[in-house]
Amino acid sequence: MMLFKTFFSRLALTLMLMVSLMASSIAQDASGGDGIPTDEATISAGQSLFEDNCTVCHAVHEVVVGPALKDVHERRPLDWIQSFIRNSQKVIQSGDEYAVKLYEEYNKTEMTSFDFSNEEINSILAYIKVESGKTPVAAAEEPAADGASATQAGASEGVSDFVMYALVINLVILVLILIVLAMIVRVLTKYLEQKSDLDVEDQEIISARFSLAALFKSKPMIAIMTILFVAVITKTVIDSLFHVGVQQGYAPVQPIAFSHEIHAGQYDIDCNYCHTGVEKSKNANIPSANICMNCHSAIKTDSDEIAKIYAAVENNQPIEWVRVHNLPDLAYFNHSQHVKVGGLECQQCHGEVETMEVVRQEAPLTMGWCIDCHRTTEVNSKGNAYYDKLVELHAEHSKEPMRVEDIGGLECSKCHY
Numbered sequence: 001m002m003l004f005k006t007f008f009s010r011l012a013l014t015l016m017l018m019v020s021l022m023a024s025s026i027a028q029d030a031s032g033g034d035g036i037p038t039d040e041a042t043i044s045a046g047q048s049l050f051e052d053n054c055t056v057c058h059a060v061h062e063v064v065v066g067p068a069l070k071d072v073h074e075r076r077p078l079d080w081i082q083s084f085i086r087n088s089q090k091v092i093q094s095g096d097e098y099a100v101k102l103y104e105e106y107n108k109t110e111m112t113s114f115d116f117s118n119e120e121i122n123s124i125l126a127y128i129k130v131e132s133g134k135t136p137v138a139a140a141e142e143p144a145a146d147g148a149s150a151t152q153a154g155a156s157e158g159v160s161d162f163v164m165y166a167l168v169i170n171l172v173i174l175v176l177i178l179i180v181l182a183m184i185v186r187v188l189t190k191y192l193e194q195k196s197d198l199d200v201e202d203q204e205i206i207s208a209r210f211s212l213a214a215l216f217k218s219k220p221m222i223a224i225m226t227i228l229f230v231a232v233i234t235k236t237v238i239d240s241l242f243h244v245g246v247q248q249g250y251a252p253v254q255p256i257a258f259s260h261e262i263h264a265g266q267y268d269i270d271c272n273y274c275h276t277g278v279e280k281s282k283n284a285n286i287p288s289a290n291i292c293m294n295c296h297s298a299i300k301t302d303s304d305e306i307a308k309i310y311a312a313v314e315n316n317q318p319i320e321w322v323r324v325h326n327l328p329d330l331a332y333f334n335h336s337q338h339v340k341v342g343g344l345e346c347q348q349c350h351g352e353v354e355t356m357e358v359v360r361q362e363a364p365l366t367m368g369w370c371i372d373c374h375r376t377t378e379v380n381s382k383g384n385a386y387y388d389k390l391v392e393l394h395a396e397h398s399k400e401p402m403r404v405e406d407i408g409g410l411e412c413s414k415c416h417y
């Protein structure tokens with residue numbers, strides 16, 4: 001069983017290599033040499049300074065109001081950072097090229113000045129440096145303000161998962177095939193050895209030692225490998241094509257930790273209070289920061305998350321919520337038609353939103369999903385004079401209740417412009 005031995009020793013070697021690589025990258029983080037302290041006490045002091053003063057506008061791995069501070073100590077010299085934190089306007093007004101450019105980039109948002117000592121600032125940087133080395137949670141959805149690229153990251157993750165599975169399964173199948181082949185060879189050899197009327201050449205072949213290289217060069221083996229290879233590629237392509245644009249389960253990280261579970265669940269605020277368009281128009285609308293302010297000018301005013309709402313209102317910048325549901329432009333969907341006329345509940349399409357800490361796309365939003373519901377759902381015709389005549393007409397030639405398909409819900413042009 002040489003084969004297994006080499007396979008497992010390779011595996012062990014790879015694992016060891018990975019572990020040592022990880023260890024060395026951690027070790028690198030701990031080493032100083034750039035004036036930034038590395039001891040635990042300073043780092044945790046820096047953490048509380050950062051959380052008390054900076055998280056309103058900054059995070060390490062993402063843009064909030066100000067830039068992501070990941071690796072800022074590599075971007076800027078230490079004394080520059082110190083002056084900038086003490087008085088950013090002074091640095092900008094001195095004409096510092098980098099500072100002016102950054103200021104413009106952030107729409108001239110003035111960073112607060114902090115009366116911190118060098119030690120205090122260094123401790124904050126120590127904390128930021130440690131955090132910079134960590135991979136952020138949900139890294140795939142990191143570019144929070146950019147729904148499209150987050151979406152792509154999510155999709156490609158699914159595909160690479162699949163490839164991993166396919167590879168592992170393939171490996172197992174290959175090993176099994178090898179074992180079976182080896183067994184067949186043994187049986188045949190035994191059988192042939194008992195035969196006496198063989199010439200020299202045949203004798204040689206039978207007594208030749210089993211060679212892995214020869215096996216892999218043999219025609220049947222090449223054929224099997226080719227077939228497997230083609231099968232995997234085909235399956236991957238088909239699989240990913242079917243999933244292009246389908247985002248079921250998509251739940252991106254939002255710029256503010258807004259929870260439907262708190263607002264629509266615990267406090268039972270009506271969906272319409274925030275999603276003002278749902279009964280009147282095609283779009284449900286995402287509430288503006290002003291609607292949040294109706295309550296949050298008084299509620300939880302000391303919360304870091306709420307401070308982000310204040311920053312948005314003060315800077316007159318909309319909160320950049322990441323869009324969760326997204327039909328392609330070629331399809332037309334209208335909320336008021338479904339909610340107001342059709343009398344459907346939000347939950348039929350969006351799931352139990354009032355229990356969701358983070359909104360997630362429950363339905364697949366595919367054409368088949370729309371059509372299925374139109375085939376099975378009865379038209380809500382009660383108290384709607386517009387439908388009286390249609391219901392009468394329908395009853396003349398059918399005993400079935402009138403469904404959405406009967407009023408044209410399967411016509412291409414109703415959903416496609």
Ligand code: HEC
Pocket residue numbers: 049050053054055056057058065066067068069072075076081084085088102103104106107108109110111112114124
């Ligand atoms: C009111 C919001 C706000 C607060 C609070 C704030 N910053 Fe900033 N910060 C900004 C903005 C906006 C910028 C971008 C430059 C500009 O517009 O002036 C910035 C830029 C920076 C930069 C330069 C980043 C780069 O990419 O070069 C550093 C470093 C920085 N801030 C550190 C801090 C630290 C540390 C704290 C807490 C002690 C803090 N900031 C608090 C808004 C803020």
Ligand code: HEC
Pocket residue numbers: 254258260263264269270271272273274275286287321322323324325326346347350353354358359
């Ligand atoms: C207090 C205001 C508020 C209330 C009440 C509220 N929502 Fe929301 N809703 C938001 C905000 C803000 C967002 C955008 C941030 C997010 O996705 O979490 C949002 C996002 C959503 C989304 C995802 C939109 C997208 O991007 O595709 C759905 C679906 C939704 N809400 C449904 C509901 C339903 C159903 C209810 C009632 C059970 C409800 N909401 C109640 C504020 C509210």
Ligand code: HEC
Pocket residue numbers: 256257258259262263267269274287288289291292293294295296299300303304305306309
């Ligand atoms: C009708 C009143 C109301 C509106 C409108 C409202 N909220 Fe709230 N919000 C609350 C209440 C009540 C709480 C719970 C406060 C508590 O836990 O003590 C809360 C809590 C929060 C929290 C958690 C804060 C924390 O640190 O625990 C966030 C974040 C939040 N709201 C964001 C928003 C956003 C964003 C909007 C606008 C889209 C919004 N809220 C609109 C009433 C409201």
Ligand code: HEC
Pocket residue numbers: 271272275278282283284285286325326327328333335338339344345346347348349350365
């Ligand atoms: C028949 C299914 C259906 C029902 C019922 C429904 N929605 Fe939607 N909703 C959708 C679809 C589909 C989208 C995606 C629309 C798009 O991308 O154009 C969507 C998108 C949204 C969005 C994102 C912003 C927007 O306007 O596109 C919000 C918010 C939302 N729905 C809230 C609600 C609320 C609140 C209710 C209940 C009052 C509700 N929806 C009822 C299917 C539904």
Ligand code: HEC
Pocket residue numbers: 327331332333334337338341342344348349365366369370371373374377378379380404407408409414415
């Ligand atoms: C949960 C069930 C349900 C789902 C899912 C659903 N619909 Fe509907 N749809 C209805 C009902 C009920 C009506 C009838 C409303 C009325 O009485 O006018 C309707 C009507 C329509 C109409 C008007 C049809 C006509 O002949 O007037 C269009 C267009 C439409 N839906 C598009 C969509 C699209 C696009 C999707 C998928 C993104 C979708 N619907 C998903 C239930 C659904």
Ligand code: HEC
Pocket residue numbers: 245246327328330331365366367370371374409410411412413414415416
């Ligand atoms: C009830 C609404 C509805 C009806 C009726 C409907 N479609 Fe669609 N169709 C959709 C939606 C929603 C999508 C987008 C689905 C997605 O992205 O997965 C779509 C996607 C498509 C696409 C795929 C486009 C692409 O880029 O993948 C084609 C083609 C299409 N529809 C053709 C038709 C034809 C032809 C008919 C009539 C026989 C029809 N549709 C009827 C809702 C509908």
